[in-house]
Amino acid sequence: MTVQDIRAFNRFYTNVIGALDYSRHLYAPFTLTESRVLYELAHSPHTDAADLRAELSLDAGYLSRILNRFEQDGLIERAPSRRDPRRRQITLTARGRETAGLLAERADESVGALLATVPAADRPRLSEALHTVRTVLSQDTDGHRPRSEDVVLREPGPGDLGWIVQRNAALYAAEYDFNADYEGLVARIVADFAEDHDPHLERVWIAELDGRPVGCVMCVRDDAPGAARLRLLLVEPAARGLRIGDQLVSAVVEFARGVGYRDLVLWTNDILGAARRIYQRHGFVLVAEKPHRSFGQDLVGQDWRLDLHGSGE
Structure with a gap:
């Protein structure tokens, strides 16, 4: 060279x-x-x-x-x-x-x-070459350090919906000891979206880093009139610290506001502290919480809400 x-x-x-x-x-x-x-x-x-x-x-x-x-x-x-x-x-x-x-x-x-x-057969080779160039030229004494600007949010491609189910099940089992009931719940949510969703009002984002998925989130219609629901926010452990969760939630908020929803709601559990802090930064307000037994664990479920017209987010 x-x-x-x-x-x-x-x-x-x-x-x-x-x-x-x-x-x-x-x-x-x-x-x-x-x-x-x-x-x-x-x-x-x-x-x-x-x-x-x-x-x-x-x-x-x-x-x-x-x-x-x-x-x-x-x-x-x-x-x-x-x-x-x-x-x-x-x-x-x-x-x-x-x-x-x-x-x-x-x-x-x-x-x-x-x-x-670029022919489809050559795209993996091109992706790997681009990754190699960026990695080699970004190296310092600690090696390559990804930055938030390296993250790309995109629509799901073939296999990505399956990845959402697999990674949710694996990560929640490893980090919170959730059982297979959680995988079943995620599979149903993803299947419902795949089989019947309105692309103008509902969307999935995949966060990609170095050509690999490292996060996801969904925005779907809620049962309450005028409300959208944020679901399945996830960031891979190796990619945390790059504000990927903030980017994904921002994408949902902007999309929901742009298509005319009045409220954005979500359900989570109190043990998910990092996710809760992201929601709070984006203006979500805790409106209810209730103990429950799910996924093999004793949990406290929480409902959060964001007023899309009243928020300055």
């Missing part, structure tokens, strides 16, 4: 992305850096300027100018941080979320167009 090898690859790939019209279409009317800031805000609902500077390695003055422009254009709002009153929390407005969604849609379409030119 020589310097010329890498430069030759850079020229090749620059031509590839140029053919997709990235510079004139994909990010317009924003620069690449501005689009990257919008992406980070869309996937990190509780962040501030210091977080952004650290995550993106941006000059403080440059980032300040970007945020001032976003605020003037009605894309963001700033308020005192809940974690540190000396800091200003930055959140996307409804217009900001719409803009970030449009940019993400363009990116998906462009990369999808590129991937469509």
Whole structure:
């Protein structure tokens, strides 16, 4: 491997992305850096300027100018941080979320167009090659460290619904000693979705890292009028600490709000402390709890609710 090898690859790939019209279409009317800031805000609902500077390695003055422009254009709002009153929390407005969604849609379409030119038999080899490049060039003394920006949220592909059942059963058995009753419950939930769901009102997200699924969540219609239900939030142990749970819950909240649901509800158990903290960060409120015996364990079930029109999330 020589310097010329890498430069030759850079020229090749620059031509590839140029053919997709990235510079004139994909990010317009924003620069690449501005689009990257919008992406980070869309996937990190509780962040501030210091977080952004650290995550993106941006000059403080440059980032300040970007945020001032976003605020003037009605894309963001700033308020005192809940974690540190000396800091200003930055959140996307409804217009900001719409803009970030449009940019993400363009990116998906462009990369999808590129991937469509690759024969299906070659795609695993391409995925592995991309993973190798990213891993090798990201190594430091501790090896490759995945970042939250490496995580991709996508729709389920063939086999992914089965993966949801398998991983839920395996993880809850390992971490909470749940028996096969839980696997049966998850299998029924997933089967109901697969057999009969409205794609305009219900959706599943798979979190992918390095070409492998590492998390999931579902949004389905609830029995209560105007309400959606969040179900089966899961993050693989090896991928925890990358805000994947926050990204998945954010996706559900934005989707549910965007299609017109009034409330978002969920049921969980009090032993799932990490998940509860995620729900609380996103504005969910505990409305009821009740002891029960399920999955071979004595548990306390909890009902949580988020008012999608009253929440500033």
